[in-house]
Amino acid sequence: MLLVGDLVHCPSLGELQILRHHLIVVDPQGRISYIAPAQLLESAKVIEAASEPVTPLPRGSFLVPSFCDLHLHAPQFLYQGTGLHLPLMEWLDAYAYKAEEILDADPALAERVYKRLAVRLIESGTGSVLFFGTIKSETNLILARVMQAAGVRAFVGKLSMDISSRPTYVEKSAEDSLSAARRFIDDCYSQVAHLPAHERLIQPVITPRFIPTCSDKLLSGLGALAAERSVTVQSHMAESHDEVGWVKQERKQDDIDIFEEAGLLTTRTVQAHCTFLDSPSLERMQKSGAAVAHCPLSNSYFSQESFRLREALQRGVKVGLGTDIAGGYSIDIMNSMRQAVIVSRMREGTRLLASGSAEEDQEAMPVSIDWKESLYLATRGGAHALGLSGGVFSIGASFDAQCIHIRDLTTGQGIGALDFFDDAPQIADEWDIDEEVIEKWWSLGDGRNRYAMWVQGREVTRRD
Incomplete structure (x- = not known):
C-alpha cells in the first residue's frame, strides 16, 4: 500500500511533527x-517500481496514529454511562460484578455486546485495547474472536479472583483460578494459530482484578505464570482511598509491595489508576519498567486523588491513557486526552494557590500537561506501554493509523464541529495543516472527522 499526504505524530513527549506531502x-x-x-527523486523511484498505484489522502486531511486504550472493562460496556453515583467498592457490588456475571451466563448477549463495542471503538479511532474481561474463559474467547474479526488489536484479560463480595461471582480456589488462567492463555493463542503472525491481533493477559479479590497464593502463582509464559499483566493499583485503606488493614502492606513481591510488577505490566502512588513509589514503577494506564475521568469519579501524571512522566514512567469503561462513561480516547489536560491544569492551580511565594512558583516544576503531550500519551505512549512498535510513523513500525478529515477545500467548510472563516476561494491552493488546525481538531473533533482507520496495515473502516 502506498499513501501520499500529510502525516502528524508525536515521536516523543511534547514533540509534534507535521510531515507534509x-x-x-x-x-x-x-x-x-x-x-x-x-x-x-527516491520517492518517485519507489512509486515507479511499485506494483500498485499511489492513493492520495483526501485534501484537507492528515494521518495520525490510531489511539491505544490501556484500560477498558469490556463487559461493563453493557451499562456504560450509568451507575456512577456510588463509591468504588459499593459500585463494584451493585454494577460491575453483576454485569460480568450476566455476560458469563449468556454467550449470545456477550457476542452482541462485544460486536457493538468493536463498532464503537473503531468509530472512535481506537485501534489497540487492553481489555479486562470476565471470570469465564469462554466469554473472553468470544471477546477475542469478535475483536480479531473486527480488526481491533486486543489484549484480552481473563479475570483471576478467588475472593469476592458476590458469592456467585468468584473462582473456587487459587488452584482453580491458576489452572483456568493457564488454559485461557493456551486457548487464546490457539484461536489465531492458523493465521500468519502479522495477522494475529489478539493476545492473552494475566489479570488479577485487584488486591482485595486475590489471595497471596493466587498472586504469587500468577506472577510465576507470567514469567513462564512471558505474557502481559494488568491490574488496578492504589486506585481509591477505600481500596488502599482495605489493603493496608487486611494485608499490612501497600498495593505496590504486594504486586512486586508476587512478581507482577515487570516490564510487561500495566497498572490502572495509581492515584495514591507517592514519589518513591513512582520511582519504583520506573525501575520495574511497569506502565500506568491513566484514566482521568473515572479517577474523578472514584478516587479521592488525582494521578501524579507530570511527576510520573518526569521520572520516566511509561504512561498511556485509558477510558475505564464503565467507571468512565466515554469510550472516546479524545475525551480522555482532554480530561487529562483539564485534571492536570486543576492540579497546577492547586499547586500555585498552595505555594508560599511567587519565587517558589517560578522555581517549581509545573504539574500541568498540554494537548501535544496528551496526544503522545494516546498514541505512542500507549503503544510503548503495550510493547508495540506503532503509535509513530517510522520505518519498521506497525501501520496503525487513522485519517482525519478537517476541511473540504472545495467549499471551505470544516468537517463536523470544525469551523473556519478565512476566504474560501483562496484556500484550495494556499491552505495547509498546521499546529493551530491540529489543536482545533484536538479540542473539537469527533467521529465525523474520521475518514478511515488501519490496524497492522489492514483497513478496518472507511467513510464514503
Missing part, C-alpha cells in the same frame, strides 16, 4: 517500509 509505503505484513517527502 509525504509518501508512506506499507509492506504486506502491515509495517512501514518507506517514508519520505513525496517530491524526492
Whole structure:
C-alpha cells in the first residue's frame, strides 16, 4: 500500500511533527517500509517500481496514529454511562460484578455486546485495547474472536479472583483460578494459530482484578505464570482511598509491595489508576519498567486523588491513557486526552494557590500537561506501554493509523464541529495543516472527522 499526504505524530513527549506531502509505503505484513517527502527523486523511484498505484489522502486531511486504550472493562460496556453515583467498592457490588456475571451466563448477549463495542471503538479511532474481561474463559474467547474479526488489536484479560463480595461471582480456589488462567492463555493463542503472525491481533493477559479479590497464593502463582509464559499483566493499583485503606488493614502492606513481591510488577505490566502512588513509589514503577494506564475521568469519579501524571512522566514512567469503561462513561480516547489536560491544569492551580511565594512558583516544576503531550500519551505512549512498535510513523513500525478529515477545500467548510472563516476561494491552493488546525481538531473533533482507520496495515473502516 502506498499513501501520499500529510502525516502528524508525536515521536516523543511534547514533540509534534507535521510531515507534509509525504509518501508512506506499507509492506504486506502491515509495517512501514518507506517514508519520505513525496517530491524526492527516491520517492518517485519507489512509486515507479511499485506494483500498485499511489492513493492520495483526501485534501484537507492528515494521518495520525490510531489511539491505544490501556484500560477498558469490556463487559461493563453493557451499562456504560450509568451507575456512577456510588463509591468504588459499593459500585463494584451493585454494577460491575453483576454485569460480568450476566455476560458469563449468556454467550449470545456477550457476542452482541462485544460486536457493538468493536463498532464503537473503531468509530472512535481506537485501534489497540487492553481489555479486562470476565471470570469465564469462554466469554473472553468470544471477546477475542469478535475483536480479531473486527480488526481491533486486543489484549484480552481473563479475570483471576478467588475472593469476592458476590458469592456467585468468584473462582473456587487459587488452584482453580491458576489452572483456568493457564488454559485461557493456551486457548487464546490457539484461536489465531492458523493465521500468519502479522495477522494475529489478539493476545492473552494475566489479570488479577485487584488486591482485595486475590489471595497471596493466587498472586504469587500468577506472577510465576507470567514469567513462564512471558505474557502481559494488568491490574488496578492504589486506585481509591477505600481500596488502599482495605489493603493496608487486611494485608499490612501497600498495593505496590504486594504486586512486586508476587512478581507482577515487570516490564510487561500495566497498572490502572495509581492515584495514591507517592514519589518513591513512582520511582519504583520506573525501575520495574511497569506502565500506568491513566484514566482521568473515572479517577474523578472514584478516587479521592488525582494521578501524579507530570511527576510520573518526569521520572520516566511509561504512561498511556485509558477510558475505564464503565467507571468512565466515554469510550472516546479524545475525551480522555482532554480530561487529562483539564485534571492536570486543576492540579497546577492547586499547586500555585498552595505555594508560599511567587519565587517558589517560578522555581517549581509545573504539574500541568498540554494537548501535544496528551496526544503522545494516546498514541505512542500507549503503544510503548503495550510493547508495540506503532503509535509513530517510522520505518519498521506497525501501520496503525487513522485519517482525519478537517476541511473540504472545495467549499471551505470544516468537517463536523470544525469551523473556519478565512476566504474560501483562496484556500484550495494556499491552505495547509498546521499546529493551530491540529489543536482545533484536538479540542473539537469527533467521529465525523474520521475518514478511515488501519490496524497492522489492514483497513478496518472507511467513510464514503
